[in-house]
Amino acid sequence: MVVLMEHNERDNIWIFLKPLSLDLWLTTGAAFIFTGCVIWVLEHRVNTEFRGPPEQQLGMIFWFSFSTLVFAQREKVVNNWTRLVLIIWVFVVLILTQSYAASLASMLTVQKLKPLFTDIEEIKRNGCYVGYQNNSFIKGFLTENLGLKESMLKAYKTIEQYNDALSKGSDNGGVAAIIDEIPYLKLFIARSCSKYTMVGPTYKTDGFGFAFPKGSPLVSYMSTAILKVTQEKSLMDSIESKAFTNQTICDDQSAKISSDGRSLHVYSFGGLFIIAGAVSVFSLLMYMYSFLCSHWPTLRAMISSESSFWSKLVELAKHFDNEDLSSHHLKRRTSRVHVVDTPDDQAIGALPDANDMHNHIVVTNETVENNIDPNENDENLSSGHIDSIVNQ
Template sequence: SDSECEYSTASISTGQKAKSCRKPSAESNGKRKMQPHATSARASKKTSTDIDIFGISKHRNIPNKEHSLDQLTSFFVNRVANGCERRATTTDGEFYIDCKLETALAADALSHLEKAIRRLQVTNENLPDPPPLCQKDTRSEYEEIAWPLGYDLREALIKTTTKGFSGHIEFDTEGRRTNFVLHYSKLGKESQFVYAGDWDYKTNIINKKDHVEDRSLALKPGSKIRVVTKTGSPYFSVVDTPEGKIYRGYCVDLIDMIFKYIKESTKEHFEYEFYVAPGNEYGNQIEGTNKWTGIIGELVDYKAHLGICDLTITSERNAVVDFSIPFMDLGISLLFREEDPEAPDRFSFIKPLSLDVWLYLATTYVIVSFVLLVCARMSQDDWVNPHPCNQNPENLENIWSLYNCMWLTMGSIMTQGCDILPRAAGSRWIAGVWWFFALIVTASYTANMSTFLSNSRRSNVINDVKELSEQNKISYGAVYNGSTYRFFQTSNDTVYSKIWSVMNAAKPTVFTTSNLEGKDRVTRSNGKYAFFMESTSIEYYIKRNCTLKMLGSKLDSKEYGIAMPKNYGFKGKIDHAILSLQELGELEKLKKKWWEDEDNQEHCEKIIKEEDDSGSLQMKNTSGIFLVLGTGGILGTIVAIIDFMFHARQISVKEKVTFMEALSSEWHASLNPRALHKPTAPPRSAPPSTASPSPQRERSQSRAVSVLRAASSFINFDEIY
């Protein structure tokens, strides 16, 4: 309206006729009734018979200091209240105030101030100028220069009562507003705010006037239930086919089973559709606002009815949306790469000593054997009477051949001893020093062998979160801004706080945007990166990648649930369906289908390694000992066969029989386990040949016999003690 009205705001709220106001034009005739709006303030209901619409218009010019104080205040009231209208209907006599809630409160505050100033009855002549703004440090300094009328104005504000756009205006002694009524509305089926009741300050009770269904509780006829989700195996994925897009995954099957059960139990049929949340994310609160992103944001804004994926139930999320009963239990665990299997070391018994030590030891063994041989040959006490009964023997005997010297030194270093010992002082001294050397070597070998085996059984790979926090070679991370991220960020546990500090300070960042990215990073890291994630996702990945494993136990206990807007009408039916499916074992079958069977080419089965608490050696580490034993046995057998054939050859020459006869006779006599004795010569099967051998053959035989006798004299094969 262009008419200028000289009335106070209070006269509007009380429904009184305005003074000097022109009747509104036909275009603005009161045939409209304001629809309630989310940001509108509803005024008190009054009955009027002759007033249609009142408008508050601003003054043409800002008043100057010549105007009175109440005129100045009235000017600002009109400026603030500009645009607010009171509209009435001729049918029911009710009117509404159509303006922003903030505008209505500001107008009421200024109107109340105007009334209080009028109550002071102050004129321009006796109105003192107010002091500078209160910038004093103490109350006493403030009171010294305080505005004299300040206290009176405060008392006037408290004692003044009025009616405004927002209803009754009154303050208590502390300056708080009292005796007011709050009207509240709900979103109805048509997405319009509908008056639903009020709250009275005096009674502190909410009075519900009408039964109004929330928009979140109502579905329009023929509308579909919108299910928001995010892509990620095995929960939800989109497959493009010639027929169109196909949705598949654990969540798709779960929703199908839930609504199928509801249809069978209640005979109610619902249609539903899936769509991916903006940004394909779970949802986080936008800092400084009440808005959310992702799946949670879609539910908070009532753009979706259900939200399902690997969505963890947390207190922060549960404050803005409701959750169904959990359909899956889980906890935070650690995904790590299996260490590469080590090739079995068959000759691990050699590792306690280095290669150069083994070479020095073998060389020393040969040298000491030769030194002992020389000393034993030089020492007269080692030359003994072969026939003790004969006091005047023609020959003396020395048992210390190279064979026996090496046998003594070998038995000593093997800690087995020997059945022959030196008699002379020099040879005994050599043997004693060798025994001392053998004692130190064997003791050092035994100690190093024990240490080596202990170190080989001690794995360098971490086994739990505590060990992870105590090392700095392996980095670790989680999904950024996910529930696992929040768990470590808000934890008061010492170990978890330390892990959070390390992750947050890591450069480059150890956080990822998804579980799949974290899994790929673990696979590529070759044991240098670990990833915190939900145990269910870890179970899914280790079934399809045999190089991955889950370390340690679960750090916490949490659940996945189906999110929905607050007070969703079908929550009870969904909860009942999930509980029934759990009791029937359908959820466990569904998990087995998507975790073990679907899209699984590897079918990895983790074999639990049973560690022996006694620390016993494994066959893979001791097979080299058996190999040495077998090699030595084969070599010994070959030497024995050669010696046996050489002996048979000697008998054939001595007894003038054929080689095969001597070999057969010795074979039967030597290998008979029941016979403890055998004849010195085999029985002759034919008379000896009388033909004399040729001179050339005799010379060859004599040279061969001489060589064998010389070797036998040096090595002394015939004297084996």
């Protein structure tokens, strides 16, 4: 089946959304939110950066998980279970970002051609016209084997009519596809180059037949020759090349054709999401088990109370919201804080004024003079006399 091809529009303003399919976008967003909630639960009781007013905590859930897209998270994590979750999640984010970048780069830089239709069922659903070669067995094959209505078929005689019908399209008096024998279609595509392509499955038919009189000795020779030609691929390739050597040489379309401009689907990353989800759930369950074991006496008292179920649930949530003062991280932060009293006159004492300093000098000098020995030489006496004059 030959159909018209169209170029992908690379100037589409929403092309940045095409690398990922809708289901993968939704799954990735849900995974980001779920991971943010798990990290908040694991860090809320032991990390002051995950505490605060409700609106701040809600913002932290979204900010921390989505900031891992560009590895811009600045908040430190202190829980080992959180570190385990982040190791797996950062690996998932790395794979997603690299795949997205590669797919988007391919869409923006590589010229791709997309067929308007990919199979006969799509043409039938859209109610499009189909062309065939006039006076051939193709018409009966289309109605009997493929279930096409005769009113949706159009017959053509020449390659030029094929080209004109496909160029117009089904809505403008032409057809959406041409179904014919492969040799004829290859000849048509060779002349039209990249405007058309063959898509869909290849249907087997009885093909051509050779008639001989009954009892003719040529039947066995012809059958042997036909089998030899069809079973030797090299011989068939040489015959085909000779038949199309004088036709226009076209570029290899296999590198350009994109059957659907296919986006990445969630199935391609299903294993990554399963591993990340399993690790997150496991870490969360282990942390909750540790919390229940360490606070079981208090929790048992709450459960055994006669209040309603919702009241018990609220009390349990309030108890979980409390800061875990037994955490090693919180103890270390508390030990670094020291209380410093404001200095006052009673603690330090008043500073001495100028008179006190003068009196202190006088007393010191008098003490030195009194300690002078009378038997000292004249030089010492002179020194003492000078000191006494200065001190008067």
